[in-house]
Each structure stands twice: as C-alpha cells, then as structure tokens.
Amino acid sequence: MAKTVVLDFDGVIHSYTSGWQGIDSIPDPPVDGIKEAIGNIRKHYKVVVVSTRCFQEGGLEAVREWLDKHDIFVDEVLAYKPPAIVYVDDRALTFDGDAKGLLHKIKTFRTWQNK
Template identity: 85%
Template sequence: MARTIVLDFDGVIHSYTSKWQGVDVIPDLPVEGIKEAIIDIRKHYKVVVVSTRCFQEGGLEAVKAWLDRHNIGVDDVLSHKPPAIVYVDDRALTFDGDAKGLLHKIKTFRTWQEK
C-alpha cells in the first residue's frame, strides 16, 4: 500500500469562505499556500482528496474541475476516506485518549475560519 495522506477539500484546500452554495458551486480561492504544501507533500506521499460533495451527483466532477482550474495536482479524489497515514480536516479533533474530556472538546470546537 502506498503511503497516503488524505486532505479534506472544503476548508483545507478550498478556502470555503462563502460556505455551502451547492454541490457543484465552489466559488472561493484555494487556502493560501495549500498548492505549494501539496507539491511538497507529494514528494513523499500519495495525496488523496476527499469531500462529502463527492457523495452527490456532480460533486466529484466539480471538485476535480476546481482543482484543475487552480492547477492543483493530487493523486486521486474520492467520496470516502481510504486507509491513510494521516487525515487533514478542518472539522476534526484529534482523540488524545481522554474520553472524559471529549464532550467538552466537541462543544467548544471551532474551525480555523471561526477562530
């Protein structure tokens, strides 16, 4: 198995500042520096992009077209998370083994755009 890094699309690659506009409406620019970061990552790992957009008709094509339009090269775009070394997602928490504190972390969670 190739060493894979999975990047979420909205909020990690697509800046998502306009929030949800529709499955195939992706109006915002890339997150600053993400194209260069992906180029560097791909020197060491396979990069796969995932998005919940891809579960809906037209979503997979829309994400691929947006990536092409912004000249961002990745190894694959999927609707599901494949096995990976790490998942990069703007809406994720890292579980630290403290189950007692998990509810508090969930209730106080904010994305980078909300901080």
C-alpha cells in the first residue's frame, strides 16, 4: 500500500480567501498550482483530503462536489486525519523541539492569506 499524504481542504486546496461562508458554501477557486501539485504527489503517494467541514451534515458532499467541479482528483476525502507520513495544513506549526518558543510561535502565527 502506498504511503499517505494528508492535505487540509480550506487554505491548502480551496484558497479560502473569502473566509468561512458555511458548511456547504465553498466560493473560492483552488490555490494556484494545487491541482498539478496533487497530480504529481499522487504519482508517489495516496492523497487524502481532510476538513472540519466533513464533521457536519453536508460537508463531506460539499467538499467532494467542489473537488469534482475543479477536476481535482484525490484518493479519499475524510472527516478525520488518518495516519500519514506528512500533513499539509495552512494552520499548522512544525514543532522544532523548542518548547520554550512555542507560545510565541502560536501568538504570532498567521496563515499565508494573512501575511
């Protein structure tokens, strides 16, 4: 079985430039180049998309429909993060072993859309 790469939906695939509009309202285009990047990643890994949208009724279907609309092909869409070799998320910090600096990193964190 291929190793898994997990991509968050909002802010990684869906550009999310309009911010939260509701569970099944996904108004923005894909992040530039993400369709091609996912295609290349899938040549080597299983690609799973996760989203907190999928925890609520209609969310899973909305994400799948949006991906289909934009011809973005992934292996699976889930409401939870499965085991993976890496997680790609616009709201994540990479822990570098410096616990003392963690609070500062949290307080100063900005997504790519807000830099």
